[in-house]
Amino acid sequence: xxxxxxRKKTEAYGYPVxxxxxxxxxxxxxxxxxxxxxxxxxxxxRTVEGATSKRVFAGDPALEKAVxxxxxxxxxxxxxxxxxxxxxxxxxxxxxAKSVNIPVYLSSLLQxxxxxxxxxxxxxxxxxxxxxxxxxxRVLEMTGxxxxxxxxxxxxxxxxxxxxxxxxxSAQFDPDLVEAExxxxxxxxxSAKPNMGAILIECSMLPPYARAVQDATGLPxxxxxxxxxxxxxxxxxxxxxxxx
Numbered sequence: 441x442x443x444x445x446x447r448k449k450t451e452a453y454g455y456p457v458x459x460x461x462x463x464x465x466x467x468x469x470x471x472x473x474x475x476x477x478x479x480x481x482x483x484x485x486r487t488v489e490g491a492t493s494k495r496v497f498a499g500d501p502a503l504e505k506a507v508x509x510x511x512x513x514x515x516x517x518x519x520x521x522x523x524x525x526x527x528x529x530x531x532x533x534x535x536x537a538k539s540v541n542i543p544v545y546l547s548s549l550l551q552x553x554x555x556x557x558x559x560x561x562x563x564x565x566x567x568x569x570x571x572x573x574x575x576x577x578r579v580l581e582m583t584g585x586x587x588x589x590x591x592x593x594x595x596x597x598x599x600x601x602x603x604x605x606x607x608x609x610s611a612q613f614d615p616d617l618v619e620a621e622x623x624x625x626x627x628x629x630x631s632a633k634p635n636m637g638a639i640l641i642e643c644s645m646l647p648p649y650a651r652a653v654q655d656a657t658g659l660p661x662x663x664x665x666x667x668x669x670x671x672x673x674x675x676x677x678x679x680x681x682x683x684x
Contacts, residue, residue: 449516455484456676457668458514460507460524460546463491469615471648473525473664478647481672484517486510497574499531507532508539515540520675522546523668527642528574530582545671548642548664552585555638555662563637564590566629568622568653570643571597592633594625596643619649626653638662 447453461474468474476483488510491503507529514522521543522536530547537544555565569575572595580591596602599621601613622641630636641650641663650661 458519461487473644525644552583559637566639622649
Protein backbone atom coordinates (compact mmCIF):
# COMPACT_ATOMS: atom_id res chain seq x y z
CA UNK A 441 0.00 0.00 0.00
CA UNK A 442 1.26 3.55 -0.73
CA UNK A 443 1.98 6.07 2.01
CA UNK A 444 -0.35 9.07 1.77
CA UNK A 445 0.65 12.59 2.72
CA UNK A 446 -1.54 15.55 3.63
CA ARG A 447 -1.83 18.41 1.17
CA LYS A 448 -2.25 21.49 3.33
CA LYS A 449 -4.66 23.35 1.04
CA THR A 450 -6.75 20.35 0.05
CA GLU A 451 -10.32 20.23 1.35
CA ALA A 452 -11.18 16.76 -0.03
CA TYR A 453 -9.38 14.09 -2.00
CA GLY A 454 -9.91 11.91 -5.05
CA TYR A 455 -10.92 14.43 -7.71
CA PRO A 456 -8.96 13.67 -10.90
CA VAL A 457 -10.51 16.48 -12.97
CA UNK A 458 -11.20 20.12 -12.10
CA UNK A 459 -13.60 22.26 -14.09
CA UNK A 460 -13.80 26.06 -14.19
CA UNK A 461 -17.38 27.31 -14.39
CA UNK A 462 -18.86 30.43 -15.88
CA UNK A 463 -20.63 32.73 -13.45
CA UNK A 464 -23.98 31.50 -14.75
CA UNK A 465 -27.19 30.15 -13.29
CA UNK A 466 -29.27 27.66 -15.23
CA UNK A 467 -30.19 23.98 -15.34
CA UNK A 468 -27.33 21.65 -16.27
CA UNK A 469 -28.89 18.46 -17.61
CA UNK A 470 -27.11 15.06 -17.67
CA UNK A 471 -24.44 15.20 -20.35
CA UNK A 472 -23.76 18.89 -19.72
CA UNK A 473 -20.21 19.60 -18.55
CA UNK A 474 -21.73 21.21 -15.45
CA UNK A 475 -23.57 18.04 -14.45
CA UNK A 476 -21.36 15.71 -12.39
CA UNK A 477 -23.26 12.61 -13.53
CA UNK A 478 -21.89 13.17 -17.04
CA UNK A 479 -18.70 11.39 -15.94
CA UNK A 480 -17.73 7.96 -14.68
CA UNK A 481 -15.36 9.58 -12.17
CA UNK A 482 -15.59 12.45 -9.67
CA UNK A 483 -15.05 16.01 -10.88
CA UNK A 484 -14.48 19.16 -8.86
CA UNK A 485 -16.03 22.47 -9.88
CA ARG A 486 -14.97 26.06 -9.23
CA THR A 487 -16.92 29.12 -10.40
CA VAL A 488 -14.88 32.01 -11.77
CA GLU A 489 -16.51 35.01 -10.15
CA GLY A 490 -17.62 37.59 -12.70
CA ALA A 491 -17.01 35.29 -15.66
CA THR A 492 -20.21 35.93 -17.58
CA SER A 493 -20.64 34.47 -21.05
CA LYS A 494 -20.26 37.91 -22.59
CA ARG A 495 -16.94 38.58 -20.87
CA VAL A 496 -15.48 35.14 -21.60
CA PHE A 497 -16.61 35.25 -25.24
CA ALA A 498 -14.69 38.52 -25.57
CA GLY A 499 -11.65 37.30 -23.63
CA ASP A 500 -11.94 40.19 -21.17
CA PRO A 501 -8.42 40.71 -19.75
CA ALA A 502 -9.92 42.00 -16.50
CA LEU A 503 -10.94 38.38 -15.78
CA GLU A 504 -7.43 36.98 -15.99
CA LYS A 505 -6.69 37.19 -12.27
CA ALA A 506 -9.94 35.49 -11.29
CA VAL A 507 -9.45 32.71 -13.84
CA UNK A 508 -5.91 32.01 -12.66
CA UNK A 509 -6.92 32.06 -8.99
CA UNK A 510 -9.72 29.57 -9.63
CA UNK A 511 -7.37 27.29 -11.58
CA UNK A 512 -4.76 27.41 -8.84
CA UNK A 513 -7.42 26.55 -6.26
CA UNK A 514 -8.34 23.46 -8.28
CA UNK A 515 -4.69 22.50 -8.57
CA UNK A 516 -4.29 22.84 -4.79
CA UNK A 517 -7.15 20.35 -4.37
CA UNK A 518 -5.09 17.74 -6.19
CA UNK A 519 -6.81 17.55 -9.57
CA UNK A 520 -4.69 16.13 -12.39
CA UNK A 521 -6.06 18.38 -15.12
CA UNK A 522 -8.27 21.43 -15.54
CA UNK A 523 -11.05 22.00 -18.06
CA UNK A 524 -13.97 24.43 -18.19
CA UNK A 525 -17.62 24.72 -19.13
CA UNK A 526 -17.25 27.13 -22.05
CA UNK A 527 -15.29 26.72 -25.25
CA UNK A 528 -14.41 30.39 -25.24
CA UNK A 529 -12.27 29.92 -22.13
CA UNK A 530 -9.69 29.21 -24.85
CA UNK A 531 -9.03 32.94 -24.50
CA UNK A 532 -7.30 32.10 -21.21
CA UNK A 533 -5.75 28.76 -22.21
CA UNK A 534 -2.14 29.88 -22.52
CA UNK A 535 -2.32 32.06 -19.41
CA UNK A 536 -3.68 29.27 -17.21
CA ALA A 537 -1.33 26.67 -18.67
CA LYS A 538 1.59 28.90 -17.64
CA SER A 539 0.13 29.48 -14.18
CA VAL A 540 -0.27 25.88 -12.98
CA ASN A 541 1.80 22.71 -13.13
CA ILE A 542 -0.82 20.32 -14.46
CA PRO A 543 -2.38 19.88 -17.92
CA VAL A 544 -4.95 22.50 -18.92
CA TYR A 545 -7.57 21.96 -21.60
CA LEU A 546 -10.08 24.76 -21.20
CA SER A 547 -11.84 24.46 -24.55
CA SER A 548 -13.34 21.67 -26.61
CA LEU A 549 -11.95 23.59 -29.59
CA LEU A 550 -8.47 22.34 -28.67
CA GLN A 551 -9.47 19.09 -30.38
CA UNK A 552 -9.47 20.82 -33.78
CA UNK A 553 -5.79 20.15 -34.62
CA UNK A 554 -6.28 16.48 -33.73
CA UNK A 555 -9.35 16.21 -35.93
CA UNK A 556 -7.53 17.99 -38.74
CA UNK A 557 -4.73 15.44 -38.57
CA UNK A 558 -7.13 12.50 -38.78
CA UNK A 559 -9.28 13.68 -41.68
CA UNK A 560 -8.17 14.20 -45.27
CA UNK A 561 -7.52 17.88 -45.90
CA UNK A 562 -10.08 17.97 -48.69
CA UNK A 563 -12.82 17.42 -46.12
CA UNK A 564 -14.17 20.14 -43.87
CA UNK A 565 -14.70 20.10 -40.10
CA UNK A 566 -18.00 21.40 -38.80
CA UNK A 567 -18.18 23.36 -35.55
CA UNK A 568 -21.46 23.95 -33.74
CA UNK A 569 -21.02 26.74 -31.23
CA UNK A 570 -23.04 28.90 -28.88
CA UNK A 571 -22.22 32.10 -30.72
CA UNK A 572 -20.63 32.22 -34.17
CA UNK A 573 -19.90 35.94 -33.89
CA UNK A 574 -17.48 35.21 -31.05
CA UNK A 575 -15.76 32.36 -32.90
CA UNK A 576 -13.61 34.16 -35.42
CA UNK A 577 -10.17 33.66 -36.89
CA ARG A 578 -8.43 34.87 -33.72
CA VAL A 579 -10.09 32.18 -31.59
CA LEU A 580 -9.39 29.46 -34.12
CA GLU A 581 -5.72 30.45 -34.20
CA MET A 582 -5.54 29.91 -30.43
CA THR A 583 -6.40 26.24 -30.94
CA GLY A 584 -3.34 25.68 -33.11
CA UNK A 585 -5.24 24.47 -36.16
CA UNK A 586 -3.71 25.00 -39.59
CA UNK A 587 -5.11 28.29 -40.99
CA UNK A 588 -5.63 26.57 -44.33
CA UNK A 589 -7.96 23.91 -42.98
CA UNK A 590 -11.61 24.50 -43.85
CA UNK A 591 -13.67 24.89 -40.68
CA UNK A 592 -17.41 25.42 -41.12
CA UNK A 593 -18.89 27.30 -38.17
CA UNK A 594 -22.56 27.52 -37.26
CA UNK A 595 -23.76 29.28 -34.12
CA UNK A 596 -26.97 28.81 -32.17
CA UNK A 597 -27.37 32.44 -31.17
CA UNK A 598 -30.32 32.93 -33.53
CA UNK A 599 -32.14 29.70 -32.72
CA UNK A 600 -35.49 30.34 -30.98
CA UNK A 601 -34.90 28.23 -27.86
CA UNK A 602 -31.14 28.16 -27.41
CA UNK A 603 -30.56 31.74 -28.48
CA UNK A 604 -33.12 33.27 -26.14
CA UNK A 605 -33.40 31.03 -23.11
CA UNK A 606 -30.19 29.06 -22.74
CA UNK A 607 -27.34 31.48 -23.36
CA UNK A 608 -29.25 34.27 -21.69
CA UNK A 609 -29.79 32.29 -18.53
CA SER A 610 -33.01 30.49 -17.82
CA ALA A 611 -34.70 28.88 -14.84
CA GLN A 612 -35.83 26.03 -17.07
CA PHE A 613 -35.71 24.77 -20.64
CA ASP A 614 -36.85 21.76 -22.60
CA PRO A 615 -33.93 19.54 -23.74
CA ASP A 616 -36.05 18.04 -26.52
CA LEU A 617 -36.50 21.47 -28.08
CA VAL A 618 -32.78 22.22 -27.83
CA GLU A 619 -31.93 18.84 -29.34
CA ALA A 620 -34.20 19.52 -32.29
CA GLU A 621 -32.43 22.83 -32.93
CA UNK A 622 -28.95 21.32 -32.69
CA UNK A 623 -29.82 18.42 -34.98
CA UNK A 624 -31.39 20.77 -37.51
CA UNK A 625 -28.24 22.91 -37.52
CA UNK A 626 -26.07 19.82 -38.02
CA UNK A 627 -28.20 18.64 -40.94
CA UNK A 628 -27.99 22.04 -42.59
CA UNK A 629 -24.21 22.08 -42.20
CA UNK A 630 -23.79 18.66 -43.80
CA SER A 631 -26.25 19.53 -46.56
CA ALA A 632 -24.20 22.62 -47.41
CA LYS A 633 -20.89 20.71 -47.11
CA PRO A 634 -21.44 17.07 -48.09
CA ASN A 635 -17.70 16.42 -47.77
CA MET A 636 -17.71 17.20 -44.04
CA GLY A 637 -15.55 14.70 -42.13
CA ALA A 638 -16.42 15.35 -38.49
CA ILE A 639 -18.39 17.64 -36.23
CA LEU A 640 -17.03 19.37 -33.14
CA ILE A 641 -19.44 20.80 -30.58
CA GLU A 642 -17.96 23.86 -28.85
CA CYS A 643 -20.61 24.59 -26.24
CA SER A 644 -20.48 22.71 -22.94
CA MET A 645 -24.28 22.53 -22.81
CA LEU A 646 -24.55 20.49 -26.00
CA PRO A 647 -22.92 17.09 -25.33
CA PRO A 648 -26.35 15.70 -24.33
CA TYR A 649 -27.31 15.98 -28.00
CA ALA A 650 -24.13 14.56 -29.54
CA ARG A 651 -25.67 11.13 -30.08
CA ALA A 652 -28.67 12.64 -31.88
CA VAL A 653 -26.31 14.66 -34.10
CA GLN A 654 -24.35 11.53 -34.92
CA ASP A 655 -27.51 9.58 -35.71
CA ALA A 656 -28.67 12.37 -38.02
CA THR A 657 -25.37 12.87 -39.87
CA GLY A 658 -23.46 9.60 -39.60
CA LEU A 659 -20.33 11.56 -38.64
CA PRO A 660 -18.03 11.27 -35.64
CA UNK A 661 -19.00 13.95 -33.09
CA UNK A 662 -16.55 15.43 -30.61
CA UNK A 663 -17.30 17.70 -27.66
CA UNK A 664 -16.14 18.70 -24.18
CA UNK A 665 -16.84 15.29 -22.68
CA UNK A 666 -14.80 13.41 -25.30
CA UNK A 667 -11.88 15.72 -24.48
CA UNK A 668 -12.23 15.45 -20.70
CA UNK A 669 -12.57 11.67 -20.88
CA UNK A 670 -9.49 11.52 -23.10
CA UNK A 671 -7.33 13.31 -20.56
CA UNK A 672 -8.78 11.44 -17.60
CA UNK A 673 -7.96 8.11 -19.25
CA UNK A 674 -4.40 9.23 -19.92
CA UNK A 675 -3.85 10.59 -16.40
CA UNK A 676 -5.37 7.57 -14.65
CA UNK A 677 -4.04 4.52 -16.43
CA UNK A 678 -5.03 1.08 -15.24
CA UNK A 679 -2.97 -2.08 -15.30
CA UNK A 680 -4.05 -4.69 -17.82
CA UNK A 681 -5.06 -8.21 -16.84
CA UNK A 682 -5.90 -11.07 -19.12
CA UNK A 683 -4.68 -14.26 -20.71
CA UNK A 684 -1.58 -14.82 -22.78
